[in-house]
Amino acid sequence: MVITSAVTDPEEQTQSLHSTFASRYVRDPIPRFKMPEKCIPKDAAYQIINDELMLDGTPRLNLASFVTTWMEPECDKLIMASLNKNYVDMDEYPVTTELQNRCVNMIAHLYHAPIGDDEAAVGVGTVGSSEAIMLAGLAFKRKWQAKRKAEGKPYDKPNIVTGANVQVCWEKFARYFEVELKEVKLTEGYYVMDPVKAVEMVDENTICVAAILGSTLTGEFEDVKLLNELLTKKNKETGWNTPIHVDAASGGFIAPFLYPCLEWDFRLPLVKSINVSGHKYGLVYPGVGWVVWRSKDDLPEELVFHINYLGSDQPTFTLNFSKGSSQIIAQYYQFIRLGTEGYKNIMENCRENARILREGIERTGRFNIISKDVGVPLVAFSLKDSSQHTVFEVSDHLRKFGWIVPAYTMPPDAQHIAVLRVVIREDFSRGLAERLVSDIVKVVDLLDTLPSPLSTKKAHVVAVANNETSEKAKKSALETQKEIALYWKRLVDGKRVGAC
Numbered sequence: 001m002v003i004t005s006a007v008t009d010p011e012e013q014t015q016s017l018h019s020t021f022a023s024r025y026v027r028d029p030i031p032r033f034k035m036p037e038k039c040i041p042k043d044a045a046y047q048i049i050n051d052e053l054m055l056d057g058t059p060r061l062n063l064a065s066f067v068t069t070w071m072e073p074e075c076d077k078l079i080m081a082s083l084n085k086n087y088v089d090m091d092e093y094p095v096t097t098e099l100q101n102r103c104v105n106m107i108a109h110l111y112h113a114p115i116g117d118d119e120a121a122v123g124v125g126t127v128g129s130s131e132a133i134m135l136a137g138l139a140f141k142r143k144w145q146a147k148r149k150a151e152g153k154p155y156d157k158p159n160i161v162t163g164a165n166v167q168v169c170w171e172k173f174a175r176y177f178e179v180e181l182k183e184v185k186l187t188e189g190y191y192v193m194d195p196v197k198a199v200e201m202v203d204e205n206t207i208c209v210a211a212i213l214g215s216t217l218t219g220e221f222e223d224v225k226l227l228n229e230l231l232t233k234k235n236k237e238t239g240w241n242t243p244i245h246v247d248a249a250s251g252g253f254i255a256p257f258l259y260p261c262l263e264w265d266f267r268l269p270l271v272k273s274i275n276v277s278g279h280k281y282g283l284v285y286p287g288v289g290w291v292v293w294r295s296k297d298d299l300p301e302e303l304v305f306h307i308n309y310l311g312s313d314q315p316t317f318t319l320n321f322s323k324g325s326s327q328i329i330a331q332y333y334q335f336i337r338l339g340t341e342g343y344k345n346i347m348e349n350c351r352e353n354a355r356i357l358r359e360g361i362e363r364t365g366r367f368n369i370i371s372k373d374v375g376v377p378l379v380a381f382s383l384k385d386s387s388q389h390t391v392f393e394v395s396d397h398l399r400k401f402g403w404i405v406p407a408y409t410m411p412p413d414a415q416h417i418a419v420l421r422v423v424i425r426e427d428f429s430r431g432l433a434e435r436l437v438s439d440i441v442k443v444v445d446l447l448d449t450l451p452s453p454l455s456t457k458k459a460h461v462v463a464v465a466n467n468e469t470s471e472k473a474k475k476s477a478l479e480t481q482k483e484i485a486l487y488w489k490r491l492v493d494g495k496r497v498g499a500c
């Protein structure tokens, strides 16, 4: 490929001859792991990186992710214009700070926080739900510790109760902040936390029970209302006062618009904090999340830092210091541009496209649908018959059509179930849904004509076993079976990434 140099300044031209980067830069490999000694012209740097990035997947065809891949050009303009603003410079960018505070208040009201119209909500913008969850978890841990200290009881063994279907950030929280993660195991056919079992696991060291509104694996909402009921009863009996956090990373912008009567938020008294990803159904590009607390009493004062902002006090509670402002500005754009009407329309559209896709997949007759009708708009499905081919092969073959559809196994105790998942975002249109169904049909038809990797492996193992001359090395039928099982386990373990 030829680069047409934009350099016209004669001095600059003599410094760097760069009419073609094919001859100049590709012949001279770009060092990958050490910073190069010499500089290169800006257009060559651009071209080289741009070309390499062409091999990335196309974000809009990435059906693995909940994260926003399209925004209106007007918002793109606002984002570009604020790329150089540091969010933490609140004194210098007071308007950006004000927009963040407005977003926090809008979200707190959306979740029915018990605050008056002229009262400020308690919450903060974060990089995503992961940071939001670290902060919420930390607040629970501190509150629990303070209570235990005051009671003169040991406070060195905090635990948190969740379903085994939690997103990895909860495991991170547990490890980083030294809290034991007590997971309620799943069962075949029931892929969310069972509130009865969760409440049974609660003890005096439980800092909170975390419920998920929109399980990452199946989109299903956990029954927060029942959890609140059961936990209230247990709290009465024990005097522990164990609170609830709702991880509404994906469902926090679905439930208020599609299921306004569903009680999962601050309408339930034990729900003390909620996180949501602005970059999922909040409809902003990656880099924004939110955490809101029920009231000031639920966020220990010792965790809050106070920044002088235009002579007045701006409380902050984040893990980072500097970061960009554009995502906060973009979130505010979406809130005022769409309003509840706009969000409702978009979410209804997503639900409708999920329905079309689900029905198309059902019509093939080859898959079981695992996701529920009520929940985050996604379709999770497993193969009815995995004796010849697996969902991992379906996923691989769909890549050839450009689709990125992840396949993964369920967490314990449902790890023998492997599923495919398609997340329906705003930019996944009905036309694309129909197209995807026809490509899935092509893939299963193709797989029918291909030999099963399982039988190839079996034949190989049997052949190896038969060729062994030593009697001792001869494999029994059971050993052969075990080896095949191990082969599958390795294959599955190697591919268990992609659910984000």
Ligand SMILES: *Cc1c(COP(=O)(O)O)cnc(C)c1O
Pocket: 066, 127, 128, 129, 130, 131, 167, 169, 212, 214, 215, 216, 247, 248, 249, 250, 277, 288, 289, 500
């Ligand atoms: C996506 C997700 C997270 C992590 O959110 P990020 O915004 O990507 O940090 C946490 N919990 C659930 C349920 C999620 O779906």
